[in-house]
Amino acid sequence: MSADRINLLRTKVFDKSKWMQLPRDVVIGHDVIEQIPAVCEDLALGDSVLIVSGGQTRDIAGKKVEALLAGSYDVATFAANDGDPLETIRKAEAAAAEAGFVIGVGGGRVIDTAKIASYNTDRHFISVPTAASHDGIASSRASVPTAEGNVSLAAEPPIAVVADTAVIASAPHRLLASGCADIIANYTAILDWELSHRLRGEPLSEYALTLSRMTAEILFKNADLIKPHSEESAWLVTKALVSSGVAMSIAGSSRPGSGGEHKFSHALEKLAPGKGLHGEKCGIGAIITMYLHGGDWEGIRDSLKKIGAPTTPAGIGVDDETAVAALLAARTIRPERFTILDMGLTEESARDLVKMLYRE
């Protein structure tokens, strides 16, 4: 299904191309989940709410949010379980249309389901991430896996983000490491944006680019401090993810956070579905695209290793041949987005790069 079909249901269709839409309330810290009633009241979003969560995340935090709001709101719930993402979105839309606003409580898939379902039914949504796994938690973008590969959709950012560091720190460390990798990949995303600006005149926002680079720099420099199940680490990474989402809102696209390394990730999702988390694949891709940019690819690799993110395709159960195929297929993903992987990488060179750069 094409991207425009997914957003066809929306009725409030204004030309927002010049609008910078940002979250209104961002609350990050220990036990801040308790403040969700206050955030909802502060924003005066109506008296009925749909709470979207996943199979695991409903037990982890979804039920808590339901209990906190039950006394003051009509609470409906929606289980965004595995299955066809577009079908799940359709069902979530139907449920969202019956509520005044939506809250997504979960990982990226749940947050995106809530983001798209609320956008398509002209509702506001509140993002309650249970993991700091990628920068969609505060962005206006949704990334939906489809048979043709990931479709990057324009939506609206959450009107509020409530990120409880106690919940996020309790998540498997793999999810936090994946979020770090997604942010470190901003380094190569902005190099591709600058390349496209110089070679093809693509408009570039210095503010969005600088903010995106800053998020990568902070995590890169503090890689030694990122520890499993540490609330301080959860706080540091969540701030970076929120800032990266703001950079995308300023740019009005995912360009500051999505370059050739993301096209590699989306190609891998098509060639090896379900292998690795989004951020993990982007980090692995950033090693190669940083090398192609002539940058510090070893620094990227070593920071990912320190954080505990995979640095080779084998690290996510992908063989070298599939990685080569993904590098070559990247140019077919969102061809209008020019990156270093769209400059004629040959199969022989791709094979040499995988052999040379992805050694444990």
Ligand SMILES: NC(=O)C1=CN([C@@H]2O[C@H](COP(=O)(O)OP(=O)(O)OC[C@H]3O[C@@H](n4cnc5c(N)ncnc54)[C@H](OP(=O)(O)O)[C@@H]3O)[C@@H](O)[C@H]2O)C=CC1
């Ligand atoms: N909008 C954007 O900009 C972007 C969106 N995406 C999208 O996000 C998705 C990937 O998100 P990601 O978070 O990596 O993966 P998932 O949302 O698939 O989450 C991975 C697993 O972690 C579980 N989980 C989440 N939080 C916790 C926790 N605190 N404790 C234990 N388990 C937990 C989830 O549980 P459960 O099963 O309950 O959900 C799920 O089983 C994809 O659909 C991708 O398309 C990716 C990049 C950017």
Ligand SMILES: O=C(CO)COP(=O)(O)O
């Ligand atoms: O993952 C993203 C930013 O980290 C968004 O990426 P896409 O626009 O490529 O889906």
Ligand SMILES: [Zn+2]
């Ligand atoms: Zn990403």
